[in-house]
Amino acid sequence: xxxxxxxxxxxxxxxxxxxxxxxxxxxxxxxxxxxxxxxxxxxxxxxxxxxxxxxxxxxxxxxxxxxxxxxxxxxxxxxxxxxxxxxxxxxxxxxxxxxxxxxxxxxxxxxxxxxxxxxxxxxxxxxxxxxxxxxxxxxxxxxxxxxxxxxxxxxxxxxxxxxxxxxxxxxxxxxxxxxxxxxxxxxxxxxxxxxxxxxxxxxxxxxxxxxxxxxxxxxxxxxxxxxxxxxxxxxxxxxxxxxxxxxxxxxxxxxxxxxxxxxxxxxxxxxxxxxxxxxxxxxxxxxxxxxxxxxxxxxxxxxxxxxxxxxxxxxxxxxxxxxx
Ligand code: ES4
Ligand code: ZN
Numbered sequence: 001x002x003x004x005x006x007x008x009x010x011x012x013x014x015x016x017x018x019x020x021x022x023x024x025x026x027x028x029x030x031x032x033x034x035x036x037x038x039x040x041x042x043x044x045x046x047x048x049x050x051x052x053x054x055x056x057x058x059x060x061x062x063x064x065x066x067x068x069x070x071x072x073x074x075x076x077x078x079x080x081x082x083x084x085x086x087x088x089x090x091x092x093x094x095x096x097x098x099x100x101x102x103x104x105x106x107x108x109x110x111x112x113x114x115x116x117x118x119x120x121x122x123x124x125x126x127x128x129x130x131x132x133x134x135x136x137x138x139x140x141x142x143x144x145x146x147x148x149x150x151x152x153x154x155x156x157x158x159x160x161x162x163x164x165x166x167x168x169x170x171x172x173x174x175x176x177x178x179x180x181x182x183x184x185x186x187x188x189x190x191x192x193x194x195x196x197x198x199x200x201x202x203x204x205x206x207x208x209x210x211x212x213x214x215x216x217x218x219x220x221x222x223x224x225x226x227x228x229x230x231x232x233x234x235x236x237x238x239x240x241x242x243x244x245x246x247x248x249x250x251x252x253x254x255x256x257x258x259x260x261x262x263x264x265x266x267x268x269x270x271x272x273x274x275x276x277x278x279x280x281x282x283x284x285x286x287x288x289x290x291x292x293x294x295x296x297x298x299x300x301x302x303x304x305x306x307x308x309x310x311x312x313x314x315x316x317x318x319x320x321x322x323x324x
Pocket of ligand 1: 021169199277
């Protein structure tokens with residue numbers, strides 16, 4: 001398409017990336033082999049064939065199964081360096097990556113193994129590519145408040161290495177209100193706050209994320225568009241939305257990429273960004289996600305999206321200015 005070279009050349013930040021969702025099928029087999037873990041797939045083609053989802057839960061079941069091959073600090077380090085190699089190739093200059101500690105600690109992998117592996121990968125990526133990175137600790141919202149508090153406590157030795165807490169997994173039935181006290185505690189420890197909201201859940205969940213979790217950034221937010229008052233509020237407060245086009249299509253949040261609401265979001269004055277979410281599962285990295293919606297946009301809007309990714313990042317003002 002005509003915008004391809006232009007998209008590739010834009011410096012970008014990625015603000016919505018689940019590192020466990022960057023596990024490519026080939027890596028899944030490599031980690032399974034070296035850790036002697038059984039996986040229920042014959043080959044890479046069989047894995048790809050299983051990636052046909054009709055909603056978020058369909059995907060999550062397979063995503064949590066895939067994460068079982070991740071066992072050692074080296075696995076988390078290698079997963080992270082591989083993601084950053086691909087991101088750097090897309091001219092991603094900064095990334096704020098989610099991790100799901102409960103997916104691992106609930107299998108007996110120590111919190112420290114996970115986070116030290118990720119941090120080692122981030123340091124290696126910065127040395128190789130000059131790309132900067134931050135960590136966002138996500139709580140699994142299908143688990144209870146006590147489990148989230150326990151995870152926050154386990155993270156205590158690493159608070160200075162973690163930029164923010166987030167909220168992910170099965171949205172409907174697990175409203176932000178369930179985690180208001182955990183997010184309050186995280187903020188007392190100096191952590192910023194983000195949450196998935198309005199992906200499958202209603203506009204009220206977005207409002208709760210604002211009012212009860214005091215979020216600094218909104219992950220997805222698609223369904224906020226159903227509520228005019230909410231859109232005005234998000235625009236007025238310059239809330240960053242981390243939008244994920246290929247994810248939206250694969251999970252049937254959007255039935256046709258040609259009708260993706262990214263254009264409407266920008267037209268409403270929302271600070272939208274483009275992100276890959278779980279690139280190994282949804283069919284592409286950041287540039288693929290830009291390309292998926294590029295037919296709906298002009299060059300100025302592509303620039304706005306890339307610029308928004310730095311404005312919406314947790315980099316300090318001086319670093320943001322250097323990127324713009
Ligand atoms: C996720 Cl797309 C999405 N939504 C909610 N939770 C998630 N965890 C990983 N990917
Ligand atoms: Zn996500």
